[in-house]
Amino acid sequence: MPDIGYLNGRFSPLAEIAISPDDRGFLFGDGVYEVIRAYHGVPAFWEEHYSRLVRSAAEIRISFHLEPQDFYRLLVTGLQQSGYSEGKVYIQLTRGVAPREHGFPLSIAPTVFFSFREMRALPIEMSRQGVKVITVPDIRWDRCDIKSLNLLPNVLAKQQAQDAKVFEPIFVRDGLVIEGATSNIFIVKEGQLRTPERSHFVLSGVTQQQVINLAQEHGQDASFDHITVRGLYEADEVFLVGTTIEVLPVVEVDGEAIHKGKPGPVTCALQQRFKERVSRL
Ligand SMILES: Cc1ncc(COP(=O)(O)O)c(C=O)c1O
DSSP: OOOEEEETTEEEEGGGOOOOTTBHHHHHOOEEEEEEEEETTEETTHHHHHHHHHHHHHHTTOOOOOOHHHHHHHHHHHHHHHTOSSEEEEEEEEOOBOSSOSSOOTTOOOEEEEEEEEOOOOOHHHHHHOEEEEEEEOOSOSOTTSOBSOOHHHHHHHHHHHHTTOSEEEEEETTEEEEESSOEEEEEETTEEEEEOOSTTSOOOHHHHHHHHHHHHTTOOEEEEOOBHHHHHTOSEEEEEETTTEEEEEEEETTEESGGGSOOHHHHHHHHHHHHHHHTO
16 A cells, blocks of 8 residues: 655655755754544544644744645545555644745745555554653753654654663653653552643643543543652653553653553553544544
Protein backbone atom coordinates (compact mmCIF):
# COMPACT_ATOMS: atom_id res chain seq x y z
CA MET A 1 0.00 0.00 0.00
CA PRO A 2 1.36 3.46 -0.80
CA ASP A 3 1.94 6.15 1.77
CA ILE A 4 -0.14 9.10 0.62
CA GLY A 5 0.60 12.79 0.80
CA TYR A 6 -1.52 15.88 0.34
CA LEU A 7 0.11 19.17 -0.53
CA ASN A 8 -1.80 22.42 -1.10
CA GLY A 9 -4.89 20.89 -2.66
CA ARG A 10 -3.52 17.72 -4.26
CA PHE A 11 -3.19 14.10 -3.16
CA SER A 12 -0.35 11.98 -4.55
CA PRO A 13 1.96 9.15 -3.46
CA LEU A 14 4.02 10.52 -0.58
CA ALA A 15 7.29 9.76 -2.35
CA GLU A 16 6.33 12.12 -5.19
CA ILE A 17 5.79 15.15 -2.99
CA ALA A 18 8.40 17.88 -3.16
CA ILE A 19 8.54 20.87 -0.80
CA SER A 20 10.18 24.09 -1.93
CA PRO A 21 13.67 24.79 -0.50
CA ASP A 22 12.29 28.27 0.28
CA ASP A 23 9.52 26.88 2.44
CA ARG A 24 9.73 28.63 5.79
CA GLY A 25 9.01 25.38 7.58
CA PHE A 26 12.27 24.05 6.16
CA LEU A 27 14.24 27.28 6.59
CA PHE A 28 13.05 28.36 10.04
CA GLY A 29 10.78 25.65 11.46
CA ASP A 30 8.20 28.40 10.92
CA GLY A 31 5.04 26.36 11.31
CA VAL A 32 2.90 24.11 13.46
CA TYR A 33 1.76 20.53 13.26
CA GLU A 34 -0.58 17.83 14.52
CA VAL A 35 -0.65 14.07 14.54
CA ILE A 36 -3.92 12.16 14.39
CA ARG A 37 -4.31 8.44 14.77
CA ALA A 38 -6.92 6.48 12.84
CA TYR A 39 -8.44 3.36 14.37
CA HIS A 40 -10.24 1.06 11.91
CA GLY A 41 -10.26 3.94 9.44
CA VAL A 42 -11.77 6.48 11.85
CA PRO A 43 -9.63 9.53 12.72
CA ALA A 44 -9.67 9.67 16.51
CA PHE A 45 -10.52 12.93 18.33
CA TRP A 46 -10.05 14.83 15.07
CA GLU A 47 -12.09 17.84 16.24
CA GLU A 48 -9.80 18.35 19.24
CA HIS A 49 -6.72 18.10 16.99
CA TYR A 50 -8.29 20.49 14.48
CA SER A 51 -9.02 23.04 17.21
CA ARG A 52 -5.50 22.84 18.56
CA LEU A 53 -4.06 23.24 15.04
CA VAL A 54 -6.21 26.33 14.41
CA ARG A 55 -5.14 27.76 17.76
CA SER A 56 -1.44 27.00 17.23
CA ALA A 57 -1.57 28.63 13.78
CA ALA A 58 -3.33 31.73 15.09
CA GLU A 59 -0.81 32.09 17.94
CA ILE A 60 2.04 32.41 15.41
CA ARG A 61 0.01 34.50 12.93
CA ILE A 62 -0.41 31.86 10.22
CA SER A 63 -3.73 32.29 8.43
CA PHE A 64 -5.32 28.87 8.18
CA HIS A 65 -8.82 28.86 6.79
CA LEU A 66 -9.70 25.21 6.30
CA GLU A 67 -13.22 24.59 7.62
CA PRO A 68 -13.64 21.66 10.04
CA GLN A 69 -15.71 19.62 7.57
CA ASP A 70 -13.10 20.14 4.81
CA PHE A 71 -10.36 19.13 7.24
CA TYR A 72 -12.32 15.97 8.10
CA ARG A 73 -12.91 15.23 4.41
CA LEU A 74 -9.15 15.47 3.75
CA LEU A 75 -8.43 13.07 6.60
CA VAL A 76 -10.93 10.50 5.40
CA THR A 77 -9.96 10.80 1.73
CA GLY A 78 -6.26 10.36 2.47
CA LEU A 79 -6.90 7.40 4.74
CA GLN A 80 -9.09 5.77 2.11
CA GLN A 81 -6.50 6.35 -0.64
CA SER A 82 -3.75 4.89 1.52
CA GLY A 83 -5.88 1.87 2.41
CA TYR A 84 -4.53 1.90 5.98
CA SER A 85 -7.22 1.25 8.53
CA GLU A 86 -4.70 1.73 11.36
CA GLY A 87 -3.26 5.02 10.20
CA LYS A 88 -1.08 7.88 11.37
CA VAL A 89 -1.71 11.29 9.84
CA TYR A 90 0.80 14.11 10.26
CA ILE A 91 -0.42 17.58 9.37
CA GLN A 92 2.32 20.14 8.83
CA LEU A 93 1.24 23.71 8.36
CA THR A 94 3.98 26.18 7.54
CA ARG A 95 3.91 29.90 6.89
CA GLY A 96 4.61 29.22 3.21
CA VAL A 97 7.25 29.89 0.58
CA ALA A 98 9.22 33.15 0.45
CA PRO A 99 12.84 34.27 -0.08
CA ARG A 100 14.83 33.80 3.11
CA GLU A 101 14.24 36.72 5.49
CA HIS A 102 13.38 36.38 9.16
CA GLY A 103 10.45 38.81 8.90
CA PHE A 104 7.61 37.37 6.87
CA PRO A 105 5.41 38.71 4.04
CA LEU A 106 1.95 39.25 5.53
CA SER A 107 0.04 38.03 2.48
CA ILE A 108 1.89 34.73 2.04
CA ALA A 109 -0.22 31.55 1.49
CA PRO A 110 0.54 28.80 4.01
CA THR A 111 1.83 25.38 3.00
CA VAL A 112 -0.69 22.70 3.98
CA PHE A 113 0.76 19.21 4.02
CA PHE A 114 -0.72 15.91 5.26
CA SER A 115 1.04 12.54 5.26
CA PHE A 116 -0.88 9.27 5.63
CA ARG A 117 1.14 6.30 6.85
CA GLU A 118 0.48 3.02 8.54
CA MET A 119 0.35 3.23 12.35
CA ARG A 120 2.66 0.71 13.94
CA ALA A 121 1.64 0.49 17.58
CA LEU A 122 4.23 0.13 20.35
CA PRO A 123 5.31 -3.47 21.01
CA ILE A 124 2.70 -5.08 23.24
CA GLU A 125 5.32 -6.03 25.89
CA MET A 126 6.23 -2.36 26.25
CA SER A 127 2.60 -1.37 26.88
CA ARG A 128 2.18 -4.26 29.33
CA GLN A 129 5.49 -4.06 31.22
CA GLY A 130 5.94 -0.30 31.18
CA VAL A 131 8.92 1.90 30.35
CA LYS A 132 11.72 3.80 32.06
CA VAL A 133 12.15 7.58 31.89
CA ILE A 134 14.70 10.17 32.94
CA THR A 135 14.20 13.79 33.93
CA VAL A 136 16.01 16.48 31.93
CA PRO A 137 16.14 20.29 32.20
CA ASP A 138 13.49 21.97 30.06
CA ILE A 139 15.50 24.20 27.74
CA ARG A 140 12.55 24.93 25.44
CA TRP A 141 10.90 28.35 24.98
CA ASP A 142 7.96 29.52 27.07
CA ARG A 143 5.24 28.85 24.45
CA CYS A 144 5.21 25.07 24.60
CA ASP A 145 1.41 25.32 24.44
CA ILE A 146 1.91 25.90 20.70
CA LYS A 147 2.55 22.69 18.77
CA SER A 148 5.43 24.23 16.88
CA LEU A 149 7.65 22.55 14.29
CA ASN A 150 10.66 23.76 16.32
CA LEU A 151 11.44 20.50 18.07
CA LEU A 152 15.21 20.70 18.48
CA PRO A 153 15.19 20.49 22.33
CA ASN A 154 12.72 17.58 22.12
CA VAL A 155 14.88 15.82 19.52
CA LEU A 156 18.04 16.22 21.61
CA ALA A 157 16.31 15.17 24.83
CA LYS A 158 14.76 12.11 23.18
CA GLN A 159 18.17 11.08 21.88
CA GLN A 160 19.64 11.61 25.36
CA ALA A 161 16.96 9.25 26.69
CA GLN A 162 17.67 6.69 23.99
CA ASP A 163 21.41 6.91 24.73
CA ALA A 164 20.52 6.21 28.39
CA LYS A 165 18.39 3.25 27.20
CA VAL A 166 15.14 4.69 28.48
CA PHE A 167 11.95 5.49 26.59
CA GLU A 168 11.24 9.14 27.29
CA PRO A 169 12.86 12.27 28.74
CA ILE A 170 10.63 14.22 31.12
CA PHE A 171 11.16 17.97 31.04
CA VAL A 172 11.60 19.70 34.40
CA ARG A 173 11.41 23.49 34.80
CA ASP A 174 12.10 25.25 38.11
CA GLY A 175 11.79 21.96 39.97
CA LEU A 176 8.39 21.17 38.45
CA VAL A 177 7.56 18.28 36.15
CA ILE A 178 6.23 19.60 32.81
CA GLU A 179 5.76 16.84 30.20
CA GLY A 180 7.66 14.30 28.12
CA ALA A 181 9.39 15.17 24.85
CA THR A 182 6.49 13.53 23.00
CA SER A 183 3.91 12.92 25.73
CA ASN A 184 2.04 14.25 28.74
CA ILE A 185 2.57 12.69 32.14
CA PHE A 186 0.31 11.64 35.01
CA ILE A 187 1.02 10.49 38.53
CA VAL A 188 -1.25 8.56 40.87
CA LYS A 189 -0.96 9.31 44.59
CA GLU A 190 -3.30 7.75 47.13
CA GLY A 191 -5.79 6.94 44.38
CA GLN A 192 -5.83 10.48 42.95
CA LEU A 193 -4.70 11.28 39.42
CA ARG A 194 -2.57 14.36 38.87
CA THR A 195 -1.15 15.87 35.69
CA PRO A 196 0.94 19.08 35.44
CA GLU A 197 -1.04 22.30 35.41
CA ARG A 198 -1.91 23.79 32.04
CA SER A 199 0.23 26.81 31.17
CA HIS A 200 2.33 28.28 28.37
CA PHE A 201 5.03 25.77 29.31
CA VAL A 202 3.11 22.64 28.37
CA LEU A 203 1.12 21.27 25.46
CA SER A 204 -2.55 20.66 26.25
CA GLY A 205 -2.72 17.02 25.24
CA VAL A 206 -5.69 15.53 23.45
CA THR A 207 -5.02 12.14 25.03
CA GLN A 208 -4.44 13.80 28.41
CA GLN A 209 -7.96 15.29 28.28
CA GLN A 210 -9.47 11.97 27.17
CA VAL A 211 -7.80 10.21 30.08
CA ILE A 212 -9.09 12.82 32.54
CA ASN A 213 -12.59 12.33 31.11
CA LEU A 214 -12.30 8.54 31.37
CA ALA A 215 -11.14 8.78 34.98
CA GLN A 216 -13.87 11.23 35.97
CA GLU A 217 -16.57 9.16 34.23
CA HIS A 218 -15.57 6.38 36.62
CA GLY A 219 -15.79 8.64 39.64
CA GLN A 220 -12.04 8.96 39.98
CA ASP A 221 -10.46 12.20 41.14
CA ALA A 222 -8.29 13.64 38.32
CA SER A 223 -6.91 17.15 38.23
CA PHE A 224 -4.19 19.53 37.07
CA ASP A 225 -1.63 20.31 39.73
CA HIS A 226 1.99 21.22 40.45
CA ILE A 227 4.12 18.07 40.48
CA THR A 228 7.62 18.30 41.89
CA VAL A 229 10.42 15.93 40.95
CA ARG A 230 10.23 14.49 44.46
CA GLY A 231 6.48 14.04 43.96
CA LEU A 232 7.25 12.11 40.79
CA TYR A 233 9.75 9.81 42.54
CA GLU A 234 7.31 9.23 45.41
CA ALA A 235 4.25 8.63 43.22
CA ASP A 236 2.37 5.37 43.65
CA GLU A 237 2.08 5.12 39.86
CA VAL A 238 3.29 7.12 36.87
CA PHE A 239 2.20 6.92 33.25
CA LEU A 240 2.63 8.73 29.95
CA VAL A 241 -0.10 9.57 27.45
CA GLY A 242 -0.06 10.63 23.83
CA THR A 243 -1.68 10.02 20.47
CA THR A 244 0.81 7.38 19.36
CA ILE A 245 1.51 5.74 22.75
CA GLU A 246 -2.02 5.92 24.23
CA VAL A 247 -1.59 5.13 27.98
CA LEU A 248 1.89 3.85 28.77
CA PRO A 249 2.96 2.80 32.30
CA VAL A 250 6.24 4.17 33.70
CA VAL A 251 8.06 1.78 36.02
CA GLU A 252 11.28 3.69 36.66
CA VAL A 253 12.20 7.38 36.93
CA ASP A 254 15.90 8.33 37.06
CA GLY A 255 16.71 4.80 38.21
CA GLU A 256 14.08 4.90 41.03
CA ALA A 257 11.51 2.11 40.76
CA ILE A 258 7.86 3.15 40.65
CA HIS A 259 5.30 0.72 42.05
CA LYS A 260 8.11 -1.81 42.60
CA GLY A 261 8.93 -1.68 38.89
CA LYS A 262 5.50 -2.92 37.76
CA PRO A 263 2.56 -1.08 36.15
CA GLY A 264 0.03 -0.14 38.82
CA PRO A 265 -3.70 -0.97 38.92
CA VAL A 266 -5.00 2.57 38.24
CA THR A 267 -2.76 2.85 35.16
CA CYS A 268 -3.76 -0.57 33.84
CA ALA A 269 -7.46 0.17 34.30
CA LEU A 270 -7.13 3.46 32.39
CA GLN A 271 -5.08 1.78 29.69
CA GLN A 272 -7.89 -0.74 29.24
CA ARG A 273 -10.62 1.93 29.27
CA PHE A 274 -8.74 3.96 26.68
CA LYS A 275 -8.47 0.90 24.41
CA GLU A 276 -12.22 0.33 24.78
CA ARG A 277 -12.89 4.01 24.06
CA VAL A 278 -10.99 3.97 20.75
CA SER A 279 -12.39 0.59 19.75
CA ARG A 280 -15.88 2.16 19.85
CA LEU A 281 -14.98 5.13 17.60
C1 LIG B 1 5.53 17.77 23.79
C2 LIG B 1 4.29 16.93 23.71
N1 LIG B 1 3.48 16.88 24.78
C3 LIG B 1 2.36 16.12 24.78
C4 LIG B 1 2.02 15.35 23.67
C5 LIG B 1 0.77 14.51 23.70
O1 LIG B 1 -0.26 15.17 23.01
P1 LIG B 1 -1.46 14.40 22.30
O2 LIG B 1 -2.08 13.53 23.31
O3 LIG B 1 -2.35 15.49 21.86
O4 LIG B 1 -0.87 13.61 21.18
C6 LIG B 1 2.83 15.39 22.54
C7 LIG B 1 2.47 14.60 21.36
O5 LIG B 1 2.99 14.75 20.31
C8 LIG B 1 3.99 16.19 22.56
O6 LIG B 1 4.81 16.26 21.49
